Amino acid sequence: MPRYNFKETEARWRAVWDRQASFAASEDSSRPKYYVLEMFPYPSGRIHMGHVRNYTLGDLVARYKRARGFNVLHPMGWDAFGLPAENAAKERGVHPAEWTRENISAMRGQLKSMGLSYDWSREIATCEPQYYRFEQKMFLDFLEAGLAYRKESWVNWDPVENTVLANEQVIDGRGWRSGAEVEKRQLSQWFLKITAYAEDLLKSLEGLERWPSRVRLMQENWIGRSTGAQIFFNLEGRDDRLEVYTTRHDTIFGATFCAIAANHPLAQEVAKNNPEITEFIASCNRLGTSEAAIETAEKKGVDTGLRAMHPFIADCPLPVYVTNFVLMEYGTGAIFGCPGHDQRDLDFSLKYGLPVIPVVAPADAAEGFTIGEEAYLGDGVMINSRFLDGMTIAQAKEDIAGRLEKMGAGKKTVNYRLRDWGVSRQRYWGCPIPVVHCQDCGLVPVPEKDLPVVLPEDVDLDLPGNPLDNHPTWKDVDCPACGKPARRETDTFDTFFESSWYFARFASVSDSQAFGREAVDYWLPVDQYIGGIEHAVLHLLYSRFFTRALKQCGYLGIGEPFDGLMTQGMVCHQTYSDEDGNWLYPSEITHDGKGDLVTASGGKPVTAGRSEKMSKSKKNVVDPEAIIDAYGADTARLFMLSDSPPDRDLDWTDAGIDGAWRYINRLWRLFTEPAVNPAPGGAPRPDVLSPQVEKTHRAIHKTIAAVGNDLDRFHFNKAVARIRELTNLLEDLKEGMDGAAWVMGEGLDTVARLIGPMMPHLAEEVWRHLGRDTLLVDAAWPQADAALLVEDRITVAVQVNGKLRGTVELPKSADKETAETAALALPGVVKVIGESTIRKVIVVPDRIINVVI
RNA sequence: GCCCGCUUGGCGGAACAGGUAGACGCAACGGACUUAAAAUCCGUUGACCGAAAGGUCGUCCCGGUUCGAGUCCGGGAGCGGGCACCA
Numbered sequence: 001m002p003r004y005n006f007k008e009t010e011a012r013w014r015a016v017w018d019r020q021a022s023f024a025a026s027e028d029s030s031r032p033k034y035y036v037l038e039m040f041p042y043p044s045g046r047i048h049m050g051h052v053r054n055y056t057l058g059d060l061v062a063r064y065k066r067a068r069g070f071n072v073l074h075p076m077g078w079d080a081f082g083l084p085a086e087n088a089a090k091e092r093g094v095h096p097a098e099w100t101r102e103n104i105s106a107m108r109g110q111l112k113s114m115g116l117s118y119d120w121s122r123e124i125a126t127c128e129p130q131y132y133r134f135e136q137k138m139f140l141d142f143l144e145a146g147l148a149y150r151k152e153s154w155v156n157w158d159p160v161e162n163t164v165l166a167n168e169q170v171i172d173g174r175g176w177r178s179g180a181e182v183e184k185r186q187l188s189q190w191f192l193k194i195t196a197y198a199e200d201l202l203k204s205l206e207g208l209e210r211w212p213s214r215v216r217l218m219q220e221n222w223i224g225r226s227t228g229a230q231i232f233f234n235l236e237g238r239d240d241r242l243e244v245y246t247t248r249h250d251t252i253f254g255a256t257f258c259a260i261a262a263n264h265p266l267a268q269e270v271a272k273n274n275p276e277i278t279e280f281i282a283s284c285n286r287l288g289t290s291e292a293a294i295e296t297a298e299k300k301g302v303d304t305g306l307r308a309m310h311p312f313i314a315d316c317p318l319p320v321y322v323t324n325f326v327l328m329e330y331g332t333g334a335i336f337g338c339p340g341h342d343q344r345d346l347d348f349s350l351k352y353g354l355p356v357i358p359v360v361a362p363a364d365a366a367e368g369f370t371i372g373e374e375a376y377l378g379d380g381v382m383i384n385s386r387f388l389d390g391m392t393i394a395q396a397k398e399d400i401a402g403r404l405e406k407m408g409a410g411k412k413t414v415n416y417r418l419r420d421w422g423v424s425r426q427r428y429w430g431c432p433i434p435v436v437h438c439q440d441c442g443l444v445p446v447p448e449k450d451l452p453v454v455l456p457e458d459v460d461l462d463l464p465g466n467p468l469d470n471h472p473t474w475k476d477v478d479c480p481a482c483g484k485p486a487r488r489e490t491d492t493f494d495t496f497f498e499s500s501w502y503f504a505r506f507a508s509v510s511d512s513q514a515f516g517r518e519a520v521d522y523w524l525p526v527d528q529y530i531g532g533i534e535h536a537v538l539h540l541l542y543s544r545f546f547t548r549a550l551k552q553c554g555y556l557g558i559g560e561p562f563d564g565l566m567t568q569g570m571v572c573h574q575t576y577s578d579e580d581g582n583w584l585y586p587s588e589i590t591h592d593g594k595g596d597l598v599t600a601s602g603g604k605p606v607t608a609g610r611s612e613k614m615s616k617s618k619k620n621v622v623d624p625e626a627i628i629d630a631y632g633a634d635t636a637r638l639f640m641l642s643d644s645p646p647d648r649d650l651d652w653t654d655a656g657i658d659g660a661w662r663y664i665n666r667l668w669r670l671f672t673e674p675a676v677n678p679a680p681g682g683a684p685r686p687d688v689l690s691p692q693v694e695k696t697h698r699a700i701h702k703t704i705a706a707v708g709n710d711l712d713r714f715h716f717n718k719a720v721a722r723i724r725e726l727t728n729l730l731e732d733l734k735e736g737m738d739g740a741a742w743v744m745g746e747g748l749d750t751v752a753r754l755i756g757p758m759m760p761h762l763a764e765e766v767w768r769h770l771g772r773d774t775l776l777v778d779a780a781w782p783q784a785d786a787a788l789l790v791e792d793r794i795t796v797a798v799q800v801n802g803k804l805r806g807t808v809e810l811p812k813s814a815d816k817e818t819a820e821t822a823a824l825a826l827p828g829v830v831k832v833i834g835e836s837t838i839r840k841v842i843v844v845p846d847r848i849i850n851v852v853i
Numbered sequence: 854g855c856c857c858g859c860u861u862g863g864c865g866g867a868a869c870a871g872g873u874a875g876a877c878g879c880a881a882c883g884g885a886c887u888u889a890a891a892a893u894c895c896g897u898u899g900a901c902c903g904a905a906a907g908g909u910c911g912u913c914c915c916g917g918u919u920c921g922a923g924u925c926c927g928g929g930a931g932c933g934g935g936c937a938c939c940a
Contacts, residue, residue, distance in 0.1 A: 003892090039940090041940090042939090042940055044940095079940070082939080082940065083938085083939065083940085084939085084940090155938075156938075164938070165938075166938040166939060167936095167937085167938060167939080168938080168939045169938085169939085170938095212858095214857055214858060215857090217856085217857065217858095218856065218857050218858095218934095218935070221855090221856050221857075222856080222935090222936085222937085224856095289937085289938080290936075290937090290938095291854090291855085291936050291937075292854075292855085292935090292936055294854090295854040295855060295936085296854050296855095297854085299854095325854090329937090343854095344854085418937095419937070421937080422937080422938080424938095425938065426938090427938085494938070495938095495939095495940070496940085499940085532934090532940090533857090533858085533934060533935085534934060534935070534940080535935095535940080536857080536934080536935070537856095537857095537935060537936080537937085538935085538936095538937065538940095539940080569859095569933095569934095570933085570934085610932095612933095613933085642865085642866095642877085642878070643865045643866060643877090643878065643879085644865065644866070645866080647858095648859080648865095648866090649859090649933080650865085651864085651865065653864085653865080653879080655864085655865095655879050655880065656865075656878085656879070658879085659878060659879055660878095662892095662893095663878085665892095666893095669893095709869085713869090715867095717865090717866070717867085717877085717878095718866095718867070718876085718877085720877080720878090721866090721867075721876065721877035721878075722876095722877080723877095724877055724878075725876080725877065728877090795873085796872095796873085797872070797873035798873090799872085799873085799920085799921070801920075801921085802872095802919095802920065802921040802922095803921090804873055806873095807873065828907095839920090840920065841920095842872095842920055842921080844872060847872050847873095848872040848873080848921080849872095850872080850920050850921060851920090852920050852921095
């Protein structure tokens with residue numbers, strides 16, 4: 001049986017597309033534009049299955065939209081700054097720039113072997129000065145617009161390596177390499193004022209109708225708008241006051257203590273003469289900066305000795321605790337504790353023996369309501385609250401806010417959880433921040449004519465600390481303002497900076513500007529953005545903010561960068577381990593004769609674990625290059641699209657890739673050795689079609705309609721299933737059936753077009769086999785004949801009391817009586833009804849008949 | 854800890870707006886072809902009872918709404934993503 005020669009075929013068609021520049025995009029007002037973008041990869045060195053999945057999905061959309069007549073932009077580039085390059089430099093002594101450029105070159109080759117319809121002429125790498133020079137300019141514009149500023153903020157500090165650690169480099173409170181206990185340290189850093197757009201970023205989520213609702217919800221919660229009140233507590237024996245933020249001012253009479261963050265100014269002050277508090281603050285600082293670490297730690301606190309005076313109860317001093325669970329970054333860094341109605345406050349109170357006063361009771365249990373180990377968070381009526389008693393929570397909030405404002409003891413406020421974006425990194429492999437520190441002039445922006453500030457190549461990454469700061473000469477510069485010796489900023493940008501505007505750069509890559517205004521006006525926003533759900537908040541929110549900031553600075557005119565968003569699931573694979581519990585690569589496993597898994601080398605027993613996200617650490621990875629080499633790109637692509645819907649996790653299995661490979665060959669045989677020779681394209685419809693041929697003819701058009709519908713809604717696995725069904729029918733056509741040749745011709749033409757976006761190389765090959773002298777990549781999507789989509793008779797299910805008892809075939813839109821009569825005549829129905837009285841018959845036309853007895 | 858998801862046969866999944874649960878595929882089993890194997894083709898396949906006709910049960914668990922629930926509502930379990938310096 002001849003096999004499809006994918007190696008020769010795939011390479012040949014890629015060369016043809018290349019030669020014809022099939023995927024080069026240019027502005028064209030005669031066709032609607034469509035910008036498809038997949039999240040660009042970090043150039044780690046080799047593509048992984050997650051990339052294969054992401055880029056297969058994007059390519060399907062791009063090729064499909066092209067066939068539908070859109071002017072498609074589909075670019076690719078490299079998110080090339082980042083920590084791994086520095087780690088590689090430290091571990092293997094290779095320069096980050098060299099390592100990155102080699103990785104890009106290797107990965108570009110791998111991506112090209114997948115047959116992706118990219119316009120490679122627009123390729124960008126963010127680590128090159130011709131890219132990052134423009135973001136230096138953007139930063140200067142942001143600075144001028146008041147969107148960038150400097151403030152102190154906390155970082156994880158490794159005292160042994162003298163370096164700032166990323167959260168992922170802090171493991172159980174210790175530095176990943178040194179093992180030293182991490183300290184929180186305060187550094188002066190650059191921030192972008194994302195909070196200036198908090199309200200707009202929140203409100204505009206509503207308009208992002210083609211985003212998954214869960215992503216919008218996650219962003220909504222991340223921005224975290226709350227309406228509450230600031231309350232000012234006078235401090236006993238002092239002139240200053242404690243300002244707290246709360247969303248539960250209704251529970252003010254349940255307040256039994258106040259709590260402040262460990263880095264609250266008052267805590268710092270009290271610590272000066274209190275060794276216990278000093279030690280407690282130090283222990284809080286050892287927790288690092290990650291919110292997860294802080295929130296999961298046991299709730300602890302120390303009494304400061306300060307007493308906050310209750311604003312509504314005379315002579316009611318509340319103890320003020322320094323705690324590890326109040327965050328300085330949120331609200332005012334201080335709260336009042338109401339243990340009755342907040343679980344954290346209750347846990348804390350039970351631990352430190354503070355009183356618990358319930359002030360809200362469920363409406364039906366107001367008498368004698370008490371709190372045990374669970375705070376009451378529900379709705380109810382106010383109790384134990386003097387003038388508030390009997391009110392609802394909402395009424396109490398209004399009342400209290402009004403009184404606070406009258407007394408000058410507080411005010412209603414809106415608060416956001418969202419914090420400004422800290423963009424300073426004490427790292428080498430990033431974009432230099434274009435600022436000079438001058439003793440006399442302060443912070444001086446680098447003049448535009450001196451951009452780009454280029455990263456020096458000659459750095460020593462083995463020294464502890466910030467490599468740019470360690471460089472012997474780079475930071476020495478004359479102040480652009482006064483000309484005296486000054487010092488360059490040695491921090492670089494967060495790498496989210498580069499990925500916040502790359503989609504605009506793709507619209508027009510030029511040496512003179514970040515992007516052309518006409519080009520972005522034409523191409524943006526991105527019509528379909530595709531990437532991992534792990535970027536649901538940070539990258540996508542930063543890009544939305546950046547778009548607003550760029551608009552404010554006159555760069556572009558759009559409101560949102562990504563009109564449609566698709567989030568893909570992870571690629572998973574079964575894990576394997578040997579007797580000693582060491583992970584094994586799938587390639588190290590084989591079957592013994594008895595059906596057990598053993599190691600390929602020594603025949604030792606292997607334990608198969610559950611399927612998890614492919615990761616190098618668990619070795620459950622399959623190398624895309626090996627798969628493409630063994631089965632071809634189309635097989636790999638088909639497997640990525642079959643079975644699992646894009647937003648769910650996908651399990652990589654050998655059986656699955658074999659199944660895809662078999663289907664590729666089956667398609668190949670259907671075209672090259674069809675049971676019925678297809679009539680040539682454009683042949684007239686024969687007068688007579690045999691029943692099976694007629695059914696197949698209808699199926700062709702139903703498939704066209706269904707596949708289009710599925711692709712529009714990203715149900716790619718269903719589209720594959722529909723196409724398989726159609727090919728099953730075409731395989732059943734036999735020589736001698738009336739009209740078989742004509743329908744086979746129509747069927748093969750249709751299948752070739754439908755598989756084009758999924759298996760582009762095979763599709764192009766069979767297209768040529770059909771005798772077409774054009775390229776399939778330039779062919780239009782097929783059109784379904786609407787007349788063939790409707791059936792005149794429909795099978796309707798018949799239930800008795802909701803249980804299926806049979807089916808009846810009825811004319812389409814049959815009236816109620818006809819349906820009812822037919823249903824009640826069914827033997828199965830008659831038997832079940834027996835002597836019972838029919839109480840009701842529900843008829844939903846063309847769907848169901850339910851007899852209620 | 855907080856926020857957001859997911860859970861359907863042996864497996865991946867399908868079921869559009871609450872209306873025939875299991876499309877399509879994988880695996881398994883039986884058969885054809887073959888000296889044999891591979892490849893390919895045909896058939897069976899949710900569980901249980903039954904010779905069959907047919908029946909009962911069944912979409913993570915518990916409860917509710919409805920003529921009717923995989924789908925809607927309340928509660929719970931398990932698994933996963935994010936938590937601001939991984940990208």
